Amino acid sequence: MTNVTMPMLExxxxxxxxxxxQFASAIDSLIxxxxxxxASADTCLSEPMIAELAKCxxxxxxxxxxxxxxxxxxxxxxxxxxxxxxxxLEACIMACKSCADECERHADLRxxxxxxxxxxxxxxxxxRQLLAAMQ
Amino acid sequence: MTNVTMPMLExxxxxxxxxxxQFASAIDSLIxxxxxxxASADTCLSEPMIAELAKCxxxxxxxxxxxxxxxxxxxxxxxxxxxxxxxxLEACIMACKSCADECERHADLRxxxxxxxxxxxxxxxxxRQLLAAMQ
Amino acid sequence: MTNVTMPMLExxxxxxxxxxxQFASAIDSLIxxxxxxxASADTCLSEPMIAELAKCxxxxxxxxxxxxxxxxxxxxxxxxxxxxxxxxLEACIMACKSCADECERHADLRxxxxxxxxxxxxxxxxxRQLLAAMQ
Amino acid sequence: MTNVTMPMLExxxxxxxxxxxQFASAIDSLIxxxxxxxASADTCLSEPMIAELAKCxxxxxxxxxxxxxxxxxxxxxxxxxxxxxxxxLEACIMACKSCADECERHADLRxxxxxxxxxxxxxxxxxRQLLAAMQ
Numbered sequence: 031m032t033n034v035t036m037p038m039l040e041x042x043x044x045x046x047x048x049x050x051x052q053f054a055s056a057i058d059s060l061i062x063x064x065x066x067x068x069a070s071a072d073t074c075l076s077e078p079m080i081a082e083l084a085k086c087x088x089x090x091x092x093x094x095x096x097x098x099x100x101x102x103x104x105x106x107x108x109x110x111x112x113x114x115x116x117x118x119l120e121a122c123i124m125a126c127k128s129c130a131d132e133c134e135r136h137a138d139l140r141x142x143x144x145x146x147x148x149x150x151x152x153x154x155x156x157x158r159q160l161l162a163a164m165q
Numbered sequence: 166m167t168n169v170t171m172p173m174l175e176x177x178x179x180x181x182x183x184x185x186x187q188f189a190s191a192i193d194s195l196i197x198x199x200x201x202x203x204a205s206a207d208t209c210l211s212e213p214m215i216a217e218l219a220k221c222x223x224x225x226x227x228x229x230x231x232x233x234x235x236x237x238x239x240x241x242x243x244x245x246x247x248x249x250x251x252x253x254l255e256a257c258i259m260a261c262k263s264c265a266d267e268c269e270r271h272a273d274l275r276x277x278x279x280x281x282x283x284x285x286x287x288x289x290x291x292x293r294q295l296l297a298a299m300q
Numbered sequence: 301m302t303n304v305t306m307p308m309l310e311x312x313x314x315x316x317x318x319x320x321x322q323f324a325s326a327i328d329s330l331i332x333x334x335x336x337x338x339a340s341a342d343t344c345l346s347e348p349m350i351a352e353l354a355k356c357x358x359x360x361x362x363x364x365x366x367x368x369x370x371x372x373x374x375x376x377x378x379x380x381x382x383x384x385x386x387x388x389l390e391a392c393i394m395a396c397k398s399c400a401d402e403c404e405r406h407a408d409l410r411x412x413x414x415x416x417x418x419x420x421x422x423x424x425x426x427x428r429q430l431l432a433a434m435q
Numbered sequence: 436m437t438n439v440t441m442p443m444l445e446x447x448x449x450x451x452x453x454x455x456x457q458f459a460s461a462i463d464s465l466i467x468x469x470x471x472x473x474a475s476a477d478t479c480l481s482e483p484m485i486a487e488l489a490k491c492x493x494x495x496x497x498x499x500x501x502x503x504x505x506x507x508x509x510x511x512x513x514x515x516x517x518x519x520x521x522x523x524l525e526a527c528i529m530a531c532k533s534c535a536d537e538c539e540r541h542a543d544l545r546x547x548x549x550x551x552x553x554x555x556x557x558x559x560x561x562x563r564q565l566l567a568a569m570q
Contacts, residue, residue, distance in 0.1 A: 034467055034554050038474040041547035044481050061466055062439055065510065069443040071361075072511040075354045076449050084345045085244030091341075091361075092238050092249060098503070099234035103227050105470065106477040109220030111263055114227060117256040124249050142446035149439050169332055169419050173339040176412035179346050196331055197304055200375060204308040206496075207376040210489045211314050219480045226476075226496075233368070240335065241342040277311035284304050355514030362508050362519060369504035373497050379490030381533055384497060387526040394519050 044107045056160040060101035063153035067094035070146040086132045093129040096121055119161045126154035179242045183298055191295040195236035198288035202229035205281040221267050228264040231256055254296045261289035314377045326430040330371035333423035337364035340416040356402045363399040366391055389431045396424035449512045461565040465506035468558035472499035475551040491537045498534040501526055524566045531559035
C-alpha cells in the first residue's frame with residue numbers, strides 16, 4: 031500500500047486554511063483507528079471471556095463508525111463548513127478516549143487490546159491537534 | 166418493507182432511560198435522511214447546472230455519512246455512553262440544518278431539492294427532540 | 301418518518317431501465333435490513349448467552365455493512381453500471397441468507413432473532429427480484 | 436500514523452487459512468483506495484469542468500462504499516464465510532477497474548486523477564491476488 035492521503039490533498043486546487051500535513055495526518059489516524067476498531071471488535075468476539083468484553087465490543091463498533099464518517103467529512107473541501115468538522119472531531123475525541131480507556135483495562139492480558147488502545151490514543155491526539163488548529 | 170426499528174427496540178432487554186418510541190423515531194428519521202441525501206447527491210450530479218450544485222452535493226454527502234453513523238450509534242444500547250450520543254446528535258443537527266438551508270435555495274426549481282429539504286428538516290427536528298430528552 | 305425513497309426516485313430525471321417501484325422497494329428493504337442487523341448485533345451483545353451468539357453477531361455486522369453499501373450504490377443512477385449492481389446484489393443475497401439461517405436457529409428462544417430473520421428473508425427476496433429484473 | 440492492520444491480524448487467535456500478510460495487504464489497499472475515492476470525488480466537485488466528471492464522481496462514490504464494506508468484512512474472522520468474501524472481492528475488482536478506467540481518461544490533465552487511477556489499480560491487483568488465494 032502507498033499512502034495516498036497527502037498526495038491527494040496536495041493536488042486539491044481549493045484554498046485550505048490549515049496545514050495540509052496536519053489534515054492528512056488526522057485523516058490517516060482516523061482511518062487507521064477505524065480499521066483497528068473493526069478488527070478489535072472481531073477479535074473480542076472470538077475470545078472465551080466474551081461476556082466481559084460486551085461493552086468493549088460496543089465501544090469499538092461506535093468508534094469505528096464515528097472515525098470513518100469523520101475521515102470522510104474531513105476529506106471533503108468543497109463548500110467547507112468548519113462547525114460540522116469541529117463537532118465531529120469532538121465526537122471522535124470522546125469516542126476514542128472512551129474506547130482507549132476500555133481497551134486499557136484489558137491491555138495487560140490481551141495484546142490486541144494494547145495495540146487498539148494505542149491506535150485510539152494516537153487518533154485522539156491527532157483529532158485534538160486538528161481541533162486546536164481549527165479554533 | 167416493514168419498519169423494524171421499533172419492534173427491534175421493544176425486544177431489547179436492557180433498561181433504556183428514554184422513551185423508546187422517540188428513540189425509534191429519531192433512528193428512522195436519520196436512516197431516511199441518509200438515503201434521501203445519497204439519492205439527492207446523485208440527482209444533482211445528473212443536472213445540467215451541476216456547477217451551481219457543487220456545494221449542495223458536498224453537503225448531501227456529509228449529511229448522509231453523519232446521519233448513518235449516528236443511526237448506528239443510537240441503535241446500540243449495550244454499555245451506553247450519553248456524551249457520545251449527544252455530541253453526534255449535535256453534529257447531525259448542524260449537518261441537517263446546513264443541508265436543508267442549501268436545498269431550500271434550489272427548492273423552487275427542483276422537486277428533488279424540495280423533498281430533500283423536508284427530509285432534512287424532519288431529521289433535524291427529531292434529533293433536537295431526542296437531544297432535549299437526553300439533557 | 302415519511303418514506304422518501306420512492307418520491308426521490310420519481311424526481312430523478314435520468315432514464316432508468318427498470319421498474320422504479322421495484323428499485324425503491326429493494327433499497328427500502330436493504331436500509332431496513334441494515335438497521336435491523338445493527339440493532340440485532342447489539343441485542344445479542346447484551347444476552348447472557350453471548351458466547352453462543354458470536355457467529356450470529358459477526359454475520360449481523362457483515363450483513364449491515366453489505367446492505368448499506370448496496371443501498372447506496374442502487375440509489376445512484378448517474379453513469380449506471382449494471383455489472384457492479386448485480387455482483388453486489390449477489391453478495392447481499394448471500395449475506396442475508398446466511399444471516400437469516402443463523403438467526404432462525406435462535407428464533408424460538410429470542411423474539412429479536414425472529415424479527416431479524418424475517419427482515420433478512422424480506423431483503424433476500426427483494427434483492428432476488430431486482431436481480432432477476434436486471435438479467 | 437502507524438499501520439495497525441498486520442499487528443492486529445497477528446494477534447487474532449483464530450486459525451486463518453490464508454497468508455495473513457496477503458490479507459492485511461488487501462485490507463490496507465481497500466482502505467487506502469476508499470479514502471482516495473472520497474477525496475477524488477470531492478476534488479472533481481471543485482473542478483471548473485465538473486459536468487464532464489459526473490460519471491467519474493459517481494464511480495468514485497460507489498468504489499469508496501464498496502471498498503469500505505469489503506475492508507470491514509475481510510477484517511472479521513469469527514464465523515468466517517468464504518463465499519461472501521469472494522463475491523464482495525469480485526464486486527470490488529469490478530468497481531476498482533471501472534473507476535481506474537474512468538480516472539485514466541482524465542489522468543493526463545489532472546494529477547489527482549492519475550494518483551486515483553493508480554490507487555484503484557493497486558487495489559484491483561491486491562483483491563485479485565486474495566481472490567485467487569481463496570479459490
